[in-house]
Amino acid sequence: MSQEKIPYKIYLDEKEIPRNWYNVRADMKNKPAPLLNPATHEPMKPEELAPVFCEELIAQEFDNDTRYFPIPEEILNFYKVYRPSPLVRAYFLEEKLGTPAKIYYKFEGNNTSGSHKLNSSVAQAYYAKKQGLKGVTTETGAGQWGTALSMACAYFGLDCKVYMVKVSYEQKPFRREVMRTYGASVTPSPSMETEVGKKILAEHPGTTGSLGCAISEAVEKAVTTEGYRYVLGSVLNQVLLHQSVIGLETKIALDKYGVKPDIIIGCAGGGSNLGGLIAPFMGEKLRGEADYRIIAVEPASCPSFTRGKYAYDFCDTGMVCPLAKMYTLGSDFIPAPNHAGGLRYHGMSPILSQLYADGYMEAVSVGQTSVFEAAELFARVEGILPAPESSHAIRATIDEALKCKETGEEKTIVFGLTGTGYFDLVAYEKFHDGKMTDYVPTDEELQTYFNKLPKIY
Amino acid sequence: MSQEKIPYKIYLDEKEIPRNWYNVRADMKNKPAPLLNPATHEPMKPEELAPVFCEELIAQEFDNDTRYFPIPEEILNFYKVYRPSPLVRAYFLEEKLGTPAKIYYKFEGNNTSGSHKLNSSVAQAYYAKKQGLKGVTTETGAGQWGTALSMACAYFGLDCKVYMVKVSYEQKPFRREVMRTYGASVTPSPSMETEVGKKILAEHPGTTGSLGCAISEAVEKAVTTEGYRYVLGSVLNQVLLHQSVIGLETKIALDKYGVKPDIIIGCAGGGSNLGGLIAPFMGEKLRGEADYRIIAVEPASCPSFTRGKYAYDFCDTGMVCPLAKMYTLGSDFIPAPNHAGGLRYHGMSPILSQLYADGYMEAVSVGQTSVFEAAELFARVEGILPAPESSHAIRATIDEALKCKETGEEKTIVFGLTGTGYFDLVAYEKFHDGKMTDYVPTDEELQTYFNKLPKIY
Numbered sequence: 001m002s003q004e005k006i007p008y009k010i011y012l013d014e015k016e017i018p019r020n021w022y023n024v025r026a027d028m029k030n031k032p033a034p035l036l037n038p039a040t041h042e043p044m045k046p047e048e049l050a051p052v053f054c055e056e057l058i059a060q061e062f063d064n065d066t067r068y069f070p071i072p073e074e075i076l077n078f079y080k081v082y083r084p085s086p087l088v089r090a091y092f093l094e095e096k097l098g099t100p101a102k103i104y105y106k107f108e109g110n111n112t113s114g115s116h117k118l119n120s121s122v123a124q125a126y127y128a129k130k131q132g133l134k135g136v137t138t139e140t141g142a143g144q145w146g147t148a149l150s151m152a153c154a155y156f157g158l159d160c161k162v163y164m165v166k167v168s169y170e171q172k173p174f175r176r177e178v179m180r181t182y183g184a185s186v187t188p189s190p191s192m193e194t195e196v197g198k199k200i201l202a203e204h205p206g207t208t209g210s211l212g213c214a215i216s217e218a219v220e221k222a223v224t225t226e227g228y229r230y231v232l233g234s235v236l237n238q239v240l241l242h243q244s245v246i247g248l249e250t251k252i253a254l255d256k257y258g259v260k261p262d263i264i265i266g267c268a269g270g271g272s273n274l275g276g277l278i279a280p281f282m283g284e285k286l287r288g289e290a291d292y293r294i295i296a297v298e299p300a301s302c303p304s305f306t307r308g309k310y311a312y313d314f315c316d317t318g319m320v321c322p323l324a325k326m327y328t329l330g331s332d333f334i335p336a337p338n339h340a341g342g343l344r345y346h347g348m349s350p351i352l353s354q355l356y357a358d359g360y361m362e363a364v365s366v367g368q369t370s371v372f373e374a375a376e377l378f379a380r381v382e383g384i385l386p387a388p389e390s391s392h393a394i395r396a397t398i399d400e401a402l403k404c405k406e407t408g409e410e411k412t413i414v415f416g417l418t419g420t421g422y423f424d425l426v427a428y429e430k431f432h433d434g435k436m437t438d439y440v441p442t443d444e445e446l447q448t449y450f451n452k453l454p455k456i457y
Numbered sequence: 458m459s460q461e462k463i464p465y466k467i468y469l470d471e472k473e474i475p476r477n478w479y480n481v482r483a484d485m486k487n488k489p490a491p492l493l494n495p496a497t498h499e500p501m502k503p504e505e506l507a508p509v510f511c512e513e514l515i516a517q518e519f520d521n522d523t524r525y526f527p528i529p530e531e532i533l534n535f536y537k538v539y540r541p542s543p544l545v546r547a548y549f550l551e552e553k554l555g556t557p558a559k560i561y562y563k564f565e566g567n568n569t570s571g572s573h574k575l576n577s578s579v580a581q582a583y584y585a586k587k588q589g590l591k592g593v594t595t596e597t598g599a600g601q602w603g604t605a606l607s608m609a610c611a612y613f614g615l616d617c618k619v620y621m622v623k624v625s626y627e628q629k630p631f632r633r634e635v636m637r638t639y640g641a642s643v644t645p646s647p648s649m650e651t652e653v654g655k656k657i658l659a660e661h662p663g664t665t666g667s668l669g670c671a672i673s674e675a676v677e678k679a680v681t682t683e684g685y686r687y688v689l690g691s692v693l694n695q696v697l698l699h700q701s702v703i704g705l706e707t708k709i710a711l712d713k714y715g716v717k718p719d720i721i722i723g724c725a726g727g728g729s730n731l732g733g734l735i736a737p738f739m740g741e742k743l744r745g746e747a748d749y750r751i752i753a754v755e756p757a758s759c760p761s762f763t764r765g766k767y768a769y770d771f772c773d774t775g776m777v778c779p780l781a782k783m784y785t786l787g788s789d790f791i792p793a794p795n796h797a798g799g800l801r802y803h804g805m806s807p808i809l810s811q812l813y814a815d816g817y818m819e820a821v822s823v824g825q826t827s828v829f830e831a832a833e834l835f836a837r838v839e840g841i842l843p844a845p846e847s848s849h850a851i852r853a854t855i856d857e858a859l860k861c862k863e864t865g866e867e868k869t870i871v872f873g874l875t876g877t878g879y880f881d882l883v884a885y886e887k888f889h890d891g892k893m894t895d896y897v898p899t900d901e902e903l904q905t906y907f908n909k910l911p912k913i914y
Binding site for chain 1: 464465466468470471537538539548549567568569571608611612630631634635637638639640832833836837838839840841842877879880882885886889
């Protein structure tokens with residue numbers, strides 16, 4: 001029980017790295033709702049997705065029953081580049097806050113992609129290679145997912161084609177250069193390489209692009225190019241499966257020291273980090289073996305859980321992808337321009353949506369300025385400059401720790417530090433210059449998007 | 458002896474972190490030559506430096522005899538934020554090269570400052586705080602040292618005033634924002650805050666600044682402001698002392714697995730990383746207990762060791778700092794504008810200079826394009842995007858490993874991976890776009906600088 005016994009950083013031995021992913025769906029009584037064909041509104045069949053996605057990934061996507069998936073040796077081998085990631089006891093933060101709470105964070109940013117995204121990109125690249133494909137396509141906004149994918153493709157010798165939203169391509173060239181270092185081809189979107197790109201450019205010659213358009217280009221390129229498939233970095237069930245390594249490592253590290261968390265906190269955009277972090281803990285909760293408070297933290301400017309509808313919606317603005325039942329703000333919803341960092345997706349992982357609907361999780365939304373205040377405080381005492389996304393979890397953790405200070409409770413809090421903010425310094429600059437603002441959509445605005453939700457019951 | 462026994466990453470336990478710095482001067486028969494007063498050319502006395510530097514740091518600077526300096530508890534405590542750093546076995550690089558060589562690298566980039574500079578900034582900030590000072594001043598070019606110093610000052614509650622070369626302040630705003638996140642005040646240099654700044658601005662209204670000018674401003678600010686001193690991130694003996702933690706950790710990690718290196722390789726600008734990495738190994742060599750090949754790697758565009766003179770020279774372009782005997786290209790020497798990254802200092806650590814003059818070290822210079830080729834290869838197989846500085850050591854390591862491939866020798870090579878390249882992507886972009894060039898100064902050019910060396914024998 002002594003604090004001194006727990007080191008600042010708990011690194012697992014390489015032999016302790018999990019050898020199986022955990023599929024939380026196996027323990028869910030209410031499974032996530034099936035994907036629907038956007039044309040027929042009938043449940044998607046695996047074979048319908050085969051032109052777009054890799055075979056084994058489709059199998060993972062549909063599998064609600066298999067509890068553990070063995071992690072292929074090739075992926076375990078790549079893990080050695082950047083895993084195990086440290087579980088850090090935030091002694092410095094606790095001291096600064098003067099809280100009796102015990103705070104831990106699982107730090108997934110110690111790799112060149114700068115985030116947890118690598119956990120899924122390595123898996124998706126591996127299965128693409130195994131299927132004998134030549135390459136994969138994807139879209140990226142600021143470039144976090146594209147960077148992670150380019151690293152994985154370099155390792156497996158796979159071609160990597162990234163459509164990057166044009167405004168980011170031009171204004172945020174640094175992640176683009178990281179991708180090029182790893183051999184990816186990065187195309188500003190919209191481009192003349194695809195029919196959809198040509199069409200958009202013809203209609204809107206000066207457009208700076210959008211994530212929805214980049215998705216459409218990446219999908220078109222994949223289905224029209226021999227030996228290519230499309231890959232995606234969040235929201236999907238398969239992604240949460242791959243990300244379960246975060247939570248599994250966290251649990252092994254805590255178990256070594258006999259620590260049982262009271263509260264687990266993660267930021268939530270599409271849900272890939274949160275779903276991965278909480279997976280084994282949620283499993284225990286679903287099986288009635290343990291109880292934890294699990295808190296999703298989202299930006300007040302993009303509040304899918306806290307203000308969205310639980311309904312079938314399009315996953316993409318182009319409305320070509322399957323429909324998913326999820327907490328959504330509507331597929332046309334785009335956060336206000338003052339919104340910094342990621343966590344800008346209109347929907348939410350169907351798995352997490354079901355768990356939230358069933359009362360297994362809580363959600364809070366936090367304002368942007370308060371998030372950066374938490375980020376700066378954290379950076380100064382813990383030494384790591386956090387990504388804006390991760391800083392949502394830091395904000396909520398600090399708030400819970402301060403509640404403990406008031407009540408005197410020695411709660412144990414674990415949160416996910418998904419990545420570093422080295423490529424997000426434009427947002428930090430706005431914060432330092434007092435130019436950061438907090439914009440929250442009104443109920444009326446949200447209603448206009450809800451009115452456009454597809455009518456499926 | 459089996460490869461399998463050695464993990465990819467060797468992390469020391471927190472209890473194994475060295476508790477003493479090692480002062481290689483204690484084992485040198487020929488001590489580094491003393492600093493000279495720039496006006497009188499007499500050896501500097503400690504008290505003459507007191508208005509500029511902190512007392513205990515001056516004591517460390519002059520101490521050629523004490524072998525071990527206990528690391529203060531407060532510094533050991535801060536180490537927990539980012540140390541121990543991993544010693545990585547470069548299995549992936551070995552495989553890619555097809556070499557029988559066994560390659561290890563000590564990775565100092567896993568912290569927000571992105572480099573080994575933090576090892577000295579934490580020490581210098583600590584001693585400043587201990588002396589009861591209010592703050593410290595320094596200069597920074599691209600911002601690596603300034604970032605490291607701002608992190609250390611945030612931890613110890615010390616004011617941090619950074620003069621940043623104006624062109625970097627404007628064109629490389631990201632590290633500036635990291636410094637501001639840590640509470641540092643960052644002033645573009647030349648500024649109106651100092652007499653020297655005002656003078657330069659009056660004479661050259663449109664100047665974009667220089668490191669020499671920023672040093673002059675930082676020193677002036679320190680000596681004219683109550684409770685402030687000036688700190689410096691390389692070259693000085695004290696800095697090498699603090700950086701010895703790199704080599705000490707490396708040696709502990711290797712000893713755990715019974716590994717004895719044949720070759721130790723480090724990049725060399727002012728010498729802080731190289732001096733730290735090799736310290737305990739050089740100690741064994743000086744005491745006749747072991748032999749190692751030790752190789753300094755420098756850019757062909759700034760070749761202090763390989764083409765410089767071993768002579769007394771000014772440490773700064775302003776010629777206000779003490780004179781040091783070192784390998785130098787002349788204090789006016791500035792690398793060609795195509796030179797990317799750091800390692801641009803005209804001189805070299807007096808300790809390393811003496812060791813090189815006495816034949817204890819080798820030095821090689823490498824061309825810029827070949828350095829970035831090595832960097833890209835390394836990034837793709839080892840997953841870490843290296844700093845341009847560090848990539849000089851990667852280049853030389855690859856060259857040695859390829860020689861082993863020819864001869865079949867299973868040499869063990871250890872090199873220092875000093876940092877990450879996340880803030881150097883403009884240079885990577887030039888490389889990808891084929892716009893990187895290799896410029897090497899001619900003998901005639903160098904001679905013009907040598908002719909201006911102070912006449913001291």
